[in-house]
Amino acid sequence: MSITVPDQTDQPGRSRQWRRANFVAGLSILSVVVATAILSFFWTPFDPTRVDSSKPLLSMGQQGHLLGTDQFGRDLLSQIMVGSQTALFVGILAVSIAIVIGIPIGGFAAAHRGLVEDVVMRISDVIYAFPPVLLAILLVAAVSPGTGSAMIAIGIAYIPIVARVTRGASLSIFERDFVAAARSYGRGQTFIFFRHVLPNILSVLIVQMTVLFSLAILAEAALSFLGIGTQPPTPSWGRSLRDAQTFVQLTPRLAIWPGLAIALTVLGFNLLGDGVRDALDPKLEVDRL
Amino acid sequence: MSAELLRVDDLNVRVGSTPLVQGVSFTLGRGERLGIIGESGSGKTLTALSIMGLLPDNLDASGSIQFDGTELLGLSEDDLCEVRGNAISMIFQEPMTALNPVMRIGKQIAEPLKLHQGLSSREAADTAVRLLDSVGIDRPESRVRSFAHELSGGQRQRAMIAMALACGPDLVIADEPTTALDVTVQAKVLGVLKEQVVANDAALILITHDLPVVSAITERVLVLRGGTVVEQGPTDVVFGRPADDYTTQLVDAVPPMSTTANVALKPAPEPVVGTPLVSVRDVHKHYRLRRARLREPAMVVKALDGVSLDIYPGETFGVVGESGSGKSTLARIMVGLNRPTSGSVVVDGIDVSAGSDLRPLRDVAQMVFQDPMGSLDPRMRIGDIIAEPLRSLGTAGDHSQRVRTLLDAVSMPANIADRYPHEFSGGQRQRIAIARALAPNPTLLIADEPVSALDMSVQTVTLDLLKQLKEQFELTMVFISHDLSVVHEICERVIVMERGAIVERGDVGQVFGRPSTTYTESLINSIPRLDGGFLNA
Numbered sequence: 001m002s003i004t005v006p007d008q009t010d011q012p013g014r015s016r017q018w019r020r021a022n023f024v025a026g027l028s029i030l031s032v033v034v035a036t037a038i039l040s041f042f043w044t045p046f047d048p049t050r051v052d053s054s055k056p057l058l059s060m061g062q063q064g065h066l067l068g069t070d071q072f073g074r075d076l077l078s079q080i081m082v083g084s085q086t087a088l089f090v091g092i093l094a095v096s097i098a099i100v101i102g103i104p105i106g107g108f109a110a111a112h113r114g115l116v117e118d119v120v121m122r123i124s125d126v127i128y129a130f131p132p133v134l135l136a137i138l139l140v141a142a143v144s145p146g147t148g149s150a151m152i153a154i155g156i157a158y159i160p161i162v163a164r165v166t167r168g169a170s171l172s173i174f175e176r177d178f179v180a181a182a183r184s185y186g187r188g189q190t191f192i193f194f195r196h197v198l199p200n201i202l203s204v205l206i207v208q209m210t211v212l213f214s215l216a217i218l219a220e221a222a223l224s225f226l227g228i229g230t231q232p233p234t235p236s237w238g239r240s241l242r243d244a245q246t247f248v249q250l251t252p253r254l255a256i257w258p259g260l261a262i263a264l265t266v267l268g269f270n271l272l273g274d275g276v277r278d279a280l281d282p283k284l285e286v287d288r289l
Numbered sequence: 290m291s292a293e294l295l296r297v298d299d300l301n302v303r304v305g306s307t308p309l310v311q312g313v314s315f316t317l318g319r320g321e322r323l324g325i326i327g328e329s330g331s332g333k334t335l336t337a338l339s340i341m342g343l344l345p346d347n348l349d350a351s352g353s354i355q356f357d358g359t360e361l362l363g364l365s366e367d368d369l370c371e372v373r374g375n376a377i378s379m380i381f382q383e384p385m386t387a388l389n390p391v392m393r394i395g396k397q398i399a400e401p402l403k404l405h406q407g408l409s410s411r412e413a414a415d416t417a418v419r420l421l422d423s424v425g426i427d428r429p430e431s432r433v434r435s436f437a438h439e440l441s442g443g444q445r446q447r448a449m450i451a452m453a454l455a456c457g458p459d460l461v462i463a464d465e466p467t468t469a470l471d472v473t474v475q476a477k478v479l480g481v482l483k484e485q486v487v488a489n490d491a492a493l494i495l496i497t498h499d500l501p502v503v504s505a506i507t508e509r510v511l512v513l514r515g516g517t518v519v520e521q522g523p524t525d526v527v528f529g530r531p532a533d534d535y536t537t538q539l540v541d542a543v544p545p546m547s548t549t550a551n552v553a554l555k556p557a558p559e560p561v562v563g564t565p566l567v568s569v570r571d572v573h574k575h576y577r578l579r580r581a582r583l584r585e586p587a588m589v590v591k592a593l594d595g596v597s598l599d600i601y602p603g604e605t606f607g608v609v610g611e612s613g614s615g616k617s618t619l620a621r622i623m624v625g626l627n628r629p630t631s632g633s634v635v636v637d638g639i640d641v642s643a644g645s646d647l648r649p650l651r652d653v654a655q656m657v658f659q660d661p662m663g664s665l666d667p668r669m670r671i672g673d674i675i676a677e678p679l680r681s682l683g684t685a686g687d688h689s690q691r692v693r694t695l696l697d698a699v700s701m702p703a704n705i706a707d708r709y710p711h712e713f714s715g716g717q718r719q720r721i722a723i724a725r726a727l728a729p730n731p732t733l734l735i736a737d738e739p740v741s742a743l744d745m746s747v748q749t750v751t752l753d754l755l756k757q758l759k760e761q762f763e764l765t766m767v768f769i770s771h772d773l774s775v776v777h778e779i780c781e782r783v784i785v786m787e788r789g790a791i792v793e794r795g796d797v798g799q800v801f802g803r804p805s806t807t808y809t810e811s812l813i814n815s816i817p818r819l820d821g822g823f824l825n826a
Contacts, residue, residue: 177658177659178663181656181658181664181678184655184656
């Protein structure tokens with residue numbers, strides 16, 4: 001229809017203000033997480049790995065332990081603080097692995113239709129069909145358990161996801177006339193993908209990245225929970241959850257606080273993703289000024 | 290035209306505090322046919338949607354819309370559902386998206402019948418067949434079992450008309466019902482629409498930007514501009530003696546071929562001399578479709594089927610044909626975007642047919658695309674868009690001077706280089722696209738439907754610009770269009786294409802004035818004309 005209703009996102013309406021509020025909320029949450037991670041490099045209330053059999057399962061506030069201690073007498077707050085390092089580290093590196101390899105693969109598949117595309121996408125389907133946890137177990141068996149292996153396994157598991165999203169979003173952009181125009185003045189497919197297509201699918205990818213980021217943090221927690229991720233004594237949120245298992249009936253607090261840390265960080269990334277997508281859209285620039 | 294059916298009084302539509310429609314008032318009698326014309330952004334579609342109560346949620350309508358004594362504005366959604374599809378029905382521009390792709394046509398036509406008239410499934414199905422028959426779809430008994438994608442564009446729009454008329458509505462609103470169709474199909478569909486509306490005693494509101502279409506169908510016309518009514522009255526009076534300057538402009542923008550029944554014979558152009566710049570010999574382009582079933586052989590579509598032509602330096606060469614005739618494929622082969630399956634194409638001594646190096650072609654042949662919304666990278670600034678071909682071709686140095694010169698050549702201010710495409714109107718974007726095409730200083734400019742997506746008055750300006758640039762940059766131009774009147778205006782020689790082959794060629798005056806094939810003749814007779822004569826062609 002030749003209807004000329006302005007794009008919904010162009011309006012300073014309620015939905016837009018909501019989205020801005022999301023962005024601010026996401027940014028605030030993540031700032032706290034990042035600040036905590038940085039702070040924990042220099043200072044924590046107690047040594048997070050120090051076992052003190054004289055004070056197991058202290059409740060909140062006792063003897064200066066704000067969140068209490070676990071069954072080994074380790075300070076819970078300090079563990080969560082240091083655990084944020086592991087979470088961010090795994091999240092950033094796993095997602096980086098996935099996008100650095102996945103985006104070019106997806107773009108390559110979209111740029112070369114036909115047999116090449118089929119082969120590339122079927123290979124990625126095979127990897128996709130592998131549960132990440134199984135992949136991690138294989139990798140851990142081959143190398144050694146630890147944060148690094150977990151991170152690489154998660155990264156590899158997410159490559160096909162990124163490749164698929166990139167390919168799907170790129171296909172429609174490759175059909176657009178400005179791509180034909182670029183070809184008509186001599187640009188090659190690789191250049192076209194990085195210069196013309198990628199910027200136009202960035203918003204989709206960023207949303208995907210933030211989702212993967214939170215999934216990676218969850219996956220690391222899951223792997224550590226299973227005991228094949230981060231190894232003791234390095235604190236990790238998943239690790240803390242695993243340790244809390246035995247006493248969860250007695251002191252649910254041991255599971256609640258690390259769980260809350262995971263949930264908040266994941267929420268922060270998701271909220272931020274929405275906001276960043278808006279910020280990258282040049283159509284909204286006028287509005288922002 | 291006895292009783293009053295619809296009275297719109299001081300209709301205002303706004304988004305936030307921005308008015309989109311302001312103080313629109315008109316009345317419509319029973320059985321009356323009213324045209325609403327205006328360019329994009331004039332508020333014509335919003336006016337129609339207000340009547341249907343289909344405005345998007347973020348828009349507010351105020352004023353009064355009385356339909357058959359009932360106030361429609363402010364009516365509850367449930368009550369509106371009673372009116373919609375029953376007393377008022379609507380025909381949309383793009384039947385492919387307006388029809389449900391996974392529902393058989395017959396079922397879709399039957400749906401409003403069952404809903405509003407309480408017919409049984411069987412009765413509704415029978416009625417659907419009868420309705421399809423009445424809008425001129427052959428073999429309606431089998432067609433009711435088709436899906437939308439199995440019908441042609443014209444058939445889909447006929448089916449839409451059948452659906453709109455199913456419940457015997459008092460008012461039919463048609464929003465650009467034929468804009469997406471080829472001219473020959475348009476003429477037939479408009480004929481059916483008019484005939485059916487008259488036969489059903491329904492009133493019609495026809496919304497379009499196309500003046501000849503309005504004049505052929507309606508008795509009264511309303512001219513909208515920027516959300517306000519600038520003129521209204523009997524169609525022949527408004528178009529014959531426009532009182533308002535804007536209406537005059539619109540009427541003047543109608544190409545000469547559309548104003549009279551007789552094509553003014555263009556004088557024959559100077560005979561072509563020298564060696565051809567473009568030489569196409571027996572070119573075929575076949576596309577292999579994905580096979581539908583494993584055992585069946587893959588279908589082959591012959592987009593081009595033995596095309597040969599020569600284009601000489603300095604001329605404007607027209608290519609006309611309906612959709613699917615292969616004209617865009619021909620264009621894309623000439624700029625090296627596609628390779629022909631067989632045959633030879635030589636552009637300025639460069640062979641573009643075989644697996645040759647296309648690099649040298651890039652600063653010889655450039656293309657302007659149809660849709661300026663899609664042909665400019667939305668994430669790039671204007672300056673970068675225009676400089677891109679220069680960078681691509683490895684021209685060294687600072688391109689800002691060249692960008693400024695090019696912007697000036699297409700009459701755009703130089704200070705827009707830092708802005709993004711979405712900040713410009715369709716006509717402005719097309720200028721930017723033209724500037725980009727001119728950047729490598731090509732000798733051959735191929736324009737594929739360069740004005741089809743633009744408003745009528747913008748078309749005229751853009752055509753004038755192309756003419757002027759052709760002189761200024763000493764270009765040879767290939768002008769591709771489905772619109773014969775535009776080709777007539779700008780081209781010297783022309784070919785007419787049908788299903789991948791050239792059916793007629795020659796000087797524009799000769800081909801359009803004395804067409805030698807019935808296909809060309811039907812194309813010419815189908816051009817909407819202000820006198821409305823084309824409907825009977």
